Amino acid sequence: xxxxxxxxxxxxxxxxxxxxxxxxxxxxxxxxxxxxxxxxxxxxxxxxxxxxxxxxxxxxxxxxxxxxxxxxxxxxxxxxxxxxxxxxxxxxxxxx
Numbered sequence: 001x002x003x004x005x006x007x008x009x010x011x012x013x014x015x016x017x018x019x020x021x022x023x024x025x026x027x028x029x030x031x032x033x034x035x036x037x038x039x040x041x042x043x044x045x046x047x048x049x050x051x052x053x054x055x056x057x058x059x060x061x062x063x064x065x066x067x068x069x070x071x072x073x074x075x076x077x078x079x080x081x082x083x084x085x086x087x088x089x090x091x092x093x094x095x096x
Contacts, residue, residue, distance in 0.1 A: 043071035050075050 046064050049055040065072070 039071070043068060043075070047071060047075060050079070 044051065044053060046056060046061060046068055055061065
């Protein structure tokens with residue numbers, strides 16, 4: 001009887017460890033997605049003049065420009081491929 005109880009306990013511990021690992025991985029994925037969305041919002045706030053939003057004062061924009069290099073490249077790429085949907089699709093797949 002004691003052996004059966006130990007086997008059940010070990011089985012439940014393994015199941016809980018698997019569940020815990022999956023939950024942690026999902027949490028990390030969720031945080032990464034939220035971080036990406038926050039970066040996009042930040043990019044729109046700083047470089048909003050590209051899409052018609054009011055721009056922050058120029059000294060602030062210039063100070064944040066090094067942080068915005070990746071977003072600036074993405075926005076300039078979007079401007080270049082705006083009239084060509086096929087080019088936009090291929091730029092997503094990084095086909096050269």
